[in-house]
Amino acid sequence: MSSPHHTIRTTADFLQNWDSRNNFILADECIPFSFSFPSTEEIVNCLLEEKSTTAIIGQMRETGDRENIIERYRGKTLRDLEGQSFQFRYPDVTVLDRPGGIFVGFVEQVLDPWKQYLLDNDFEWDRCYALARVSGPNTCTGYHMDRSNVLFWNVRGRKHFHGFTDPDRWAPIERVSEKRAEQILPEEASEDDILTYDVGEDQLLWNHLLTPHWVDAPELTFGINFSHGGLRHKGRLCRYEEHVYELAGGNPNEKWHPETSSRAFETNGSAS
Ligand SMILES: [Fe+2]
Numbered sequence: 001m002s003s004p005h006h007t008i009r010t011t012a013d014f015l016q017n018w019d020s021r022n023n024f025i026l027a028d029e030c031i032p033f034s035f036s037f038p039s040t041e042e043i044v045n046c047l048l049e050e051k052s053t054t055a056i057i058g059q060m061r062e063t064g065d066r067e068n069i070i071e072r073y074r075g076k077t078l079r080d081l082e083g084q085s086f087q088f089r090y091p092d093v094t095v096l097d098r099p100g101g102i103f104v105g106f107v108e109q110v111l112d113p114w115k116q117y118l119l120d121n122d123f124e125w126d127r128c129y130a131l132a133r134v135s136g137p138n139t140c141t142g143y144h145m146d147r148s149n150v151l152f153w154n155v156r157g158r159k160h161f162h163g164f165t166d167p168d169r170w171a172p173i174e175r176v177s178e179k180r181a182e183q184i185l186p187e188e189a190s191e192d193d194i195l196t197y198d199v200g201e202d203q204l205l206w207n208h209l210l211t212p213h214w215v216d217a218p219e220l221t222f223g224i225n226f227s228h229g230g231l232r233h234k235g236r237l238c239r240y241e242e243h244v245y246e247l248a249g250g251n252p253n254e255k256w257h258p259e260t261s262s263r264a265f266e267t268n269g270s271a272s
Contacts, residue, residue: 004165004195008206011121018149018231019238021167021211023197026151026204032117033110038102040156040222044078044134046102047088052095058087058139061185061214066142086136087217093130093224106130114151114226115265124262126230126253133225135159135217143185143214145171145178147244147252148227150207154199157221161197164189167211173243176210185214210240229253230261 008014009028017024037043047053055070073086090096094111096103111130118125135157152161164170170186170193199205207213209231230237230245230253237245244252258264 005197015121015233018206018233019208021208022165022195023161023163023205023207023211023213025197025199026206030117031204033113035106035110037155037222040134040220041078043102043132043222044081044088046096047090047132047134048073048076050090050096052092053088053090055089056087057085058135058141058217059085061140061142066180081136084136085139086134087139087141088134090132091129093132096132103132110224111226115262118231119262119266122234124230124232124235125228126251126262127257127260128226128228128231128262128265129257129260130224130226133223135215135221137217137219139217141215142183143212144180144183145210145212146207146227147209148229149209149231149238149241150228151226152199152205152207153224153226154201154203154205154221155223156201157217157219158201159199159221159223160216160218161199161205161207161213162215163195163207163211163213164193165195166193167208169193171210171212173240176240176244177247183212185212208240209238210244229256 004022006017006022006024008017008024008026008030011029014026014030053070054068055073056067057069070088073081073088093103094107097106098104115128170189197205230241230251
């Protein structure tokens with residue numbers, strides 16, 4: 001049997017697989033950007049000063065661990081956090097693309113080329129933005145599914161990205177409306193059912209919309225997630241999102257960052 005692990009290196013292969021159900025590594029021709037990030041220490045120190053940064057403790061696989069505990073970390077630096085457990089999330093990288101900001105040049109060098117690549121290959125979308133995440137050593141995320149197709153860019157450190165070899169067995173299409181609290185790692189799942197990618201530095205992984213996953217960070221990591229809602233190729237949504245749109249009776253992304261849609265990108269010529 002061939003390995004379920006898959007690396008996609010050409011646009012033709014990406015167009016064949018963007019709406020399948022198993023995650024894959026995305027590389028080479030499909031990544032039209034690169035970026036020189038400041039040190040992780042600088043990133044953490046900045047994020048801890050930013051109002052919209054949120055934090056979780058990063059130790060609870062089962063609960064979803066959703067309470068924002070950022071106030072515990074305010075006024076601290078990365079050095080102060082040694083030996084502590086934390087995961088920080090910043091919702092919109094473009095805000096920190098400002099003179100003197102830690103992500104200056106990100107829109108021009110990363111987000112715009114990615115959106116242009118999608119447009120050039122007949123994709124449209126209702127929302128597409130980038131968020132940043134720093135995970136402390138020996139932390140994990142809860143088991144969950146996202147209402148987005150996510151391009152996960154592991155910039156620094158190493159992570160274990162877990163999903164299933166047959167996601168639809170564990171999360172059939174009828175369960176797309178489940179709330180986060182109802183999403184629990186099935187006890188009966190065995191090692192053979194789990195598909196784990198060890199994602200190294202500067203590697204990217206495509207995580208399909210509404211597939212169960214959970215991620216371990218054995219060491220300090222920093223990364224960017226590109227979130228896509230309403231992604232469609234030649235006008236066609238992936239099967240699960242089509243179902244979500246049908247259930248909603250329209251576009252559920254309509255009020256969810258419409259300024260980041262492909263239509264806005266085409267009109268304004270920029271992601272900001
Ligand atoms: Fe996720």
